[in-house]
Every structure is written in structure tokens, then in C-alpha cells.
Amino acid sequence: MQLKIDFHVHTRHSHDSLITPEELLFYAKKRGLDGVAITDHDTIEGALKIAKETNFLIIPGIEISSSDGHIIGLDIQELIPPKLGTDETVDKIHEAGGIAVACHPLTFFKESLGKRTNSKFDAIEVINSSAFPFHYSVKHNRKLASQLGKVQIAGSDAHYGPEIGYAYTLVDAELDFEEVIKALRRGLCQPFGNAIPLSMRLKREFFNLKKKIESSKIF
Numbered sequence: 001m002q003l004k005i006d007f008h009v010h011t012r013h014s015h016d017s018l019i020t021p022e023e024l025l026f027y028a029k030k031r032g033l034d035g036v037a038i039t040d041h042d043t044i045e046g047a048l049k050i051a052k053e054t055n056f057l058i059i060p061g062i063e064i065s066s067s068d069g070h071i072i073g074l075d076i077q078e079l080i081p082p083k084l085g086t087d088e089t090v091d092k093i094h095e096a097g098g099i100a101v102a103c104h105p106l107t108f109f110k111e112s113l114g115k116r117t118n119s120k121f122d123a124i125e126v127i128n129s130s131a132f133p134f135h136y137s138v139k140h141n142r143k144l145a146s147q148l149g150k151v152q153i154a155g156s157d158a159h160y161g162p163e164i165g166y167a168y169t170l171v172d173a174e175l176d177f178e179e180v181i182k183a184l185r186r187g188l189c190q191p192f193g194n195a196i197p198l199s200m201r202l203k204r205e206f207f208n209l210k211k212k213i214e215s216s217k218i219f
Contacts, residue, residue, distance in 0.1 A: 003034040003171045003180065007059070008072065008103060008125065008155020009164055011038055013046030014063075016159055018207055021050050023161035028056065031165030034175060037061045037155070039072050039103075042082045057175060063103065064089055069113035072101040072125065075181050086113060090120045099123060099184060101153065106140040107131040119148050122185065127154035127193040129166035134195035151184065154191030160204035167193025 010017035011024060017040070019027075028036050035057030038047035047060035061074045065082040066089040073080050073093040080092045093100040103125040104110045105117040109132065117124070124145035131137035145152045154167040170190045173183035183189060 001172075001174060003057075003173055003175060004032060004165075004168050005035045005037070005057070005059070005171055005180065006031075006033055006156050006158070006165050006168045007037040007061075007074065007101070007153050008039050008063075008128065008157045008167075009036045010040055010063075010157070010159050011046045011050070013043050014040040014159070016041070016208065018160050018204065018211065019158065019164070020161075021046075021053070024050065024164070025054060025056055027158075027161045027164040031168075033165050033168060035059060035180065036164065037072075037074055039063045039074075039155075041065065042079075044076055044079055048077070057177060057180070059177065059180065061098075064093075065111070066113075068116045069105075069111050070103055071113070072103045074099040074101060074184070086116045086118070087120060099181070101125055102150075103155070104128040104131050104137065104141070104157070106144060107137040108133075117144060117148070119150075121148070121150055123151040123153050124148065125155055126152045127167045127191045128157050129155075129163065129193050129196045130157035130159075130201075131195070151187040151189065152191050153184070153189060154193045156193070156196070158196075160200070160207065162200055163196050163204065166196050167191070 037059035051058040
């Protein structure tokens with residue numbers, strides 16, 4: 001069977017995300033997803049907690065702030081330290097038994113790896129719904145993945161509930177965590193997706209600003 005999975009979603013455990021666990025599940029189901037990877041910035045706390053509290057398919061992950069740019073680790077059960085170089089970060093992900101993904105590698109304004117993306121990665125995120133300019137990003141990310149001969153995946157990079165599922169990966173696997181990971185490693189998947197609409201991006205920024213103002217009032 002083919003599963004529809006968004007491999008790049010942030011929750012409120014990321015400093016710049018608005019998504020609560022309840023919103024995560026609501027919008028994932030609304031968008032017809034079979035699962036999501038929670039990839040909060042430099043923490044796995046939310047991913048592991050939510051995975052334990054729901055029957056919905058949650059793939060624990062992390063978006064690591066390496067010294068060269070952002071790197072995603074999927075199927076991660078332990079914290080990967082930030083601020084290491086590209087190769088050392090990928091090695092740490094592999095030592096933890098995870099899948100190393102170069103997320104939005106050739107995208108502007110996103111602390112991307114660029115030319116530091118190399119053959120040590122297991123997969124390339126070729127479609128990222130938050131990328132700008134979107135079509136430029138997809139075109140060049142696909143070209144890079146083809147040159148390196150790497151698995152191609154997609155994720156929304158959602159930081160606001162309605163953004164979830166704007167990009168997704170169809171995975172040829174049964175609805176089982178381990179089967180999804182095996183299929184991903186074997187490249188039995190296809191990336192799909194579109195850019196998050198400008199109106200939705202503006203709503204996200206409005207609510208983020210509101211969140212910051214409310215937080216500052218507490219102190």
C-alpha cells in the first residue's frame with residue numbers, strides 16, 4: 001500500500017512553531033496523511049512524547065542546527081548535538097541508527113547546507129513547502145539528489161497547523177513504523193507537494209508575533 005507522510009513538521013517544542021499536539025493530529029488527518037515526522041529544532045522531547053500518546057503514525061525526528069546548516073535526522077531516539085560540522089552530524093545520526101536527510105539544501109533564507117551536501121546523506125528533501133522561491137528550490141534540489149544518487153523525499157516544514165501536508169511523500173509500505181523506515185532506506189517513495197500560500201504564511205507570521213507579545217507580557 002502507499003502511505004502519505006509529511007516528513008518535516010514542527011511543534012511548539014520548536015521556538016518558532018505554533019503547532020500543538022492536538023493541532024498536529026487534527027490537520028494531519030484533515031489533509032489525509034497517514035503519518036508525520038516530527039522534526040523540532042534541536043530537540044526530540046515533543047516527538048517522543050507525542051509518539052507515545054497517540055496511535056497515529058509518528059516518526060520521531062529532529063532538525064539539527066549544524067555549524068554548516070540544518071540537517072534532519074529521522075528515526076531518532078536520542079538527542080543529536082548541534083553546532084557540529086556536516087560530516088560529524090551525519091555520523092552522529094547514523095550512530096544513533098537514524099536516517100540523515102539534507103533538508104532544503106539549495107534554498108535561500110533557511111540556513112541550508114548548499115554545496116556541503118554530500119554522498120554521506122541517506123536522503124535529500126527535494127520538496128519543502130516553505131521554500132522560497134519554491135520552484136527554483138525544487139528544481140535544484142532534485143538535480144542535486146540525482147547527482148548524488150540519493151532517495152528523494154518531501155515535507156511541508158510546517159510551523160502552523162494548516163500548513164501540514166502541503167508537501168508529502170508517498171511511501172510503499174504497510175502502516176507500520178519499522179516498515180516505513182525500511183521502505184525509506186530502500187528508496188521506495190516519491191515526493192509531492194506545493195508551496196504554502198502567501199496568505200497562510202502571513203497568518204503564521206501574525207500569530208507568531210502575537211505569541212511573542214503575549215510571552216513578553218508574562219515577564
